[in-house]
Amino acid sequence: MARRPTPPRSVTSSQEVTDEQLDAHVRTRLALLGVDLSVLPADDEEAPADQRRIMASARRFLRSTPEAIADFELDPMGPAPAIYPAEVSARNRG
Amino acid sequence: MGEVNRRRFLERMTALTATAVAAPATLGAISNAGSRFPGATGAGSRAVAGRPDELNLPPAGRPQPADLTELTLAEAARLLRDGDVGAVELVEAYLARIGRWDLRYQAFNTVVSQAALEAARTADRTRGRAPLTGVPLAIKDNYFTAGVRTTANSFIFEDFVPDFDATSWARLRDAGAILLGKTQMGPLATTAASTPTGERTTVNAWAPHHDNVSPGGSSSGSATAVAARMAASSTGTQTGGSITNPSNAQGLTGIKPTMGRVSLQGILPLTYTRDHPGPLARDAVDAALMLQIMAGPDPADPRSLGLPPVPDYLGAVREDDGALTHPERGGAVRIGVLPGFLDEPEPPEDPGPDPDPDVDRIGSSFPRRERTQAAYRRDVATVEARRRMLATLEEMGAELVELDFPTHWETLTSFNFNNVRLPERSEIFLEHLRDDVRKFGVSLAPWINGLLLPAAEYVRGSRARLVLLREILDEVFGRCDLVTQTAPFPFDMVGLPLIGFPIGFETGSTGYPRPIGGMFGAEPYAEHHLLAVIAAYQRATDWHLRRPADPGELRPAEGDGGGPRGGADGSAGRDRSPGRYDLFDVMERGE
Numbered sequence: 001m002a003r004r005p006t007p008p009r010s011v012t013s014s015q016e017v018t019d020e021q022l023d024a025h026v027r028t029r030l031a032l033l034g035v036d037l038s039v040l041p042a043d044d045e046e047a048p049a050d051q052r053r054i055m056a057s058a059r060r061f062l063r064s065t066p067e068a069i070a071d072f073e074l075d076p077m078g079p080a081p082a083i084y085p086a087e088v089s090a091r092n093r094g
Numbered sequence: 095m096g097e098v099n100r101r102r103f104l105e106r107m108t109a110l111t112a113t114a115v116a117a118p119a120t121l122g123a124i125s126n127a128g129s130r131f132p133g134a135t136g137a138g139s140r141a142v143a144g145r146p147d148e149l150n151l152p153p154a155g156r157p158q159p160a161d162l163t164e165l166t167l168a169e170a171a172r173l174l175r176d177g178d179v180g181a182v183e184l185v186e187a188y189l190a191r192i193g194r195w196d197l198r199y200q201a202f203n204t205v206v207s208q209a210a211l212e213a214a215r216t217a218d219r220t221r222g223r224a225p226l227t228g229v230p231l232a233i234k235d236n237y238f239t240a241g242v243r244t245t246a247n248s249f250i251f252e253d254f255v256p257d258f259d260a261t262s263w264a265r266l267r268d269a270g271a272i273l274l275g276k277t278q279m280g281p282l283a284t285t286a287a288s289t290p291t292g293e294r295t296t297v298n299a300w301a302p303h304h305d306n307v308s309p310g311g312s313s314s315g316s317a318t319a320v321a322a323r324m325a326a327s328s329t330g331t332q333t334g335g336s337i338t339n340p341s342n343a344q345g346l347t348g349i350k351p352t353m354g355r356v357s358l359q360g361i362l363p364l365t366y367t368r369d370h371p372g373p374l375a376r377d378a379v380d381a382a383l384m385l386q387i388m389a390g391p392d393p394a395d396p397r398s399l400g401l402p403p404v405p406d407y408l409g410a411v412r413e414d415d416g417a418l419t420h421p422e423r424g425g426a427v428r429i430g431v432l433p434g435f436l437d438e439p440e441p442p443e444d445p446g447p448d449p450d451p452d453v454d455r456i457g458s459s460f461p462r463r464e465r466t467q468a469a470y471r472r473d474v475a476t477v478e479a480r481r482r483m484l485a486t487l488e489e490m491g492a493e494l495v496e497l498d499f500p501t502h503w504e505t506l507t508s509f510n511f512n513n514v515r516l517p518e519r520s521e522i523f524l525e526h527l528r529d530d531v532r533k534f535g536v537s538l539a540p541w542i543n544g545l546l547l548p549a550a551e552y553v554r555g556s557r558a559r560l561v562l563l564r565e566i567l568d569e570v571f572g573r574c575d576l577v578t579q580t581a582p583f584p585f586d587m588v589g590l591p592l593i594g595f596p597i598g599f600e601t602g603s604t605g606y607p608r609p610i611g612g613m614f615g616a617e618p619y620a621e622h623h624l625l626a627v628i629a630a631y632q633r634a635t636d637w638h639l640r641r642p643a644d645p646g647e648l649r650p651a652e653g654d655g656g657g658p659r660g661g662a663d664g665s666a667g668r669d670r671s672p673g674r675y676d677l678f679d680v681m682e683r684g685e
Contacts, residue, residue, distance in 0.1 A: 033545060035527050035531065039530060049531070049534070058543060065547060069554050072505060081560070084353050086588055086590055090402055
């Protein structure tokens with residue numbers, strides 16, 4: 001059912017996307033949702049959160065998680081998504 | 095077991111889709127109770143407990159201790175039932191400890207002294223037959239408690255007072271339990287307890303003068319309250335280790351049940367698919383008693399419906415049950431040991447001197463070199479404790495089975511696949527994210543990241559969880575009944591049960607005894623197997639009987655950091671200087 005992860009086929013890997021491109025992506029996505037980071041201080045280590053740290057975290061996330069998940073190839077006839085896996089297994093015993 | 099029949103699997107998808115759609119209605123109970131959280135009513139939250147008065151409490155095992163707060167939950171329940179102890183007497187004993195020590199521990203957000211005493215007087219007067227009649231409990235502050243503030247330690251809910259009880263708390267209440275108070279937690283059930291702005295609050299009961307020793311999280315206050323004998327037992331929630339980690343950190347026995355075994359109705363959600371309510375207790379018998387009452391179907395939570403019947407947990411922990419024989423299959427209980435569980439840690443490389451000691455001490459009690467060595471000593475002690483634990487179980491008749499990791503374990507339990515949960519939490523709190531991101535304080539980043547995972551990857555990650563589950567069922571539970579775990583995330587991801595329990599102590603990292611915890615996982619809805627084996631293990635060991643000294647009996651070491659120590663007896667503590675958790679205990683923080 002599951003195939004082993006394979007190298008990405010994309011011409012540009014997430015590692016090659018620049019910080020500026022990622023920042024534009026994040027800010028556009030958040031703007032479309034109506035989420036405003038500008039209420040945070042720009043750069044203040046003493047603040048609970050600031051724009052610099054939030055954007056750095058977002059860039060790390062985008063450079064790792066989506067691609068890692070996309071690289072895990074699954075057979076279309078493999079498992080349908082189930083958001084409660086343990087319940088599925090218990091309900092399908094026998 | 096574990097083979098998922100494809101045809102029936104596809105049939106079930108329809109029902110599960112209905113479940114997924116129904117879940118927001120469950121959350122919706124929040125806002126009619128006065129919160130700004132959007133939603134509907136809490137009408138479905140009434141307790142649906144079975145007949146708790148029929149529970150058979152375990153027989154007495156030791157003489158009654160002089161200090162009533164030393165009683166286990168089962169002992170207290172039995173003494174109250176037999177009239178040997180009064181509920182007022184017991185509640186007063188706990189309130190006295192809270193009054194004396196909680197400024198230092200900061201385990202509670204709210205203590206309802208007068209209401210608890212009034213409930214105790216009623217219990218003494220009516221002598222009810224319910225099994226927990228008059229027993230005081232601490233409830234995590236994300237469980238709805240009617241008329242009592244429920245904040246999840248967040249700016250978002252700081253003034254929220256629900257008008258109904260969470261189902262699992264309502265079951266405990268209907269079983270006669272008395273609410274002592276609400277426990278401090280990581281903000282919105284993330285990380286160890288701190289203020290929403292990240293300043294540390296709750297301390298580990300075993301190291302009350304060491305702010306950098308994590309109490310485990312996010313059910314930090316629940317663990318500290320029980321370990322410090324300020325409650326008989328407590329409740330927690332686990333999305334990423336938040337019951338088992340604090341239990342391990344503070345010498346307790348905590349069980350994270352299978353998804354759906356305990357209703358989530360009336361508990362502020364962090365994610366819909368990975369939140370699990372469960373107890374933190376002094377031993378496996380107490381955990382079984384708590385879970386017996388908390389578990390069961392709830393019409394208000396579709397996740398709890400249509401599951402296998404709730405087993406007899408109290409029967410499973412009884413001494414005469416031959417616990418290390420598998421109750422259904424017969425023969426020895428098989429304990430699977432995954433690779434790395436007993437590997438000796440590598441001595442650490444010298445991290446070099448602190449670049450700027452003044453800066454480093456803002457977030458850390460120890461200089462970097464000392465911290466590295468302390469962590470190494472703890473790792474060495476942990477492996478030794480694991481060896482002893484497995485040897486004990488083998489002597490008791492268990493069969494140890496050496497296993498390989500399931501085929502895609504490394505990939506599917508990685509940080510990246512663990513992140514599949516993040517869009518769920520972002521969706522739950524989307525209105526608050528749009529309103530003002532500052533409400534999320536120090537834990538904002540994962541909420542923002544959750545908004546950035548595309549739906550295609552979320553669906554693929556959800557499908558991948560089925561792959562992981564099937565491999566666990568086939569490749570692990572095809573060969574064993576229980577399996578060792580070193581981190582909670584894999585079983586949290588797929589909703590399987592976990593138990594955390596004490597397996598030893600070490601003193602290297604603080605100079606004081608500090609618990610070492612073990613963790614086992616099991617098949618879906620096999621909590622009774624976990625409880626049976628750990629109850630048997632605890633009859634052969636005494637780690638679970640050890641209690642931390644009171645803060646006044648522990649002299650803080652010179653230069654151990656963490657701010658002012660308060661009075662000479664160690665009782666004062668609100669004036670501890672603020673600081674933030676560093677990476678020293680990152681794996682014990684949980685969510």
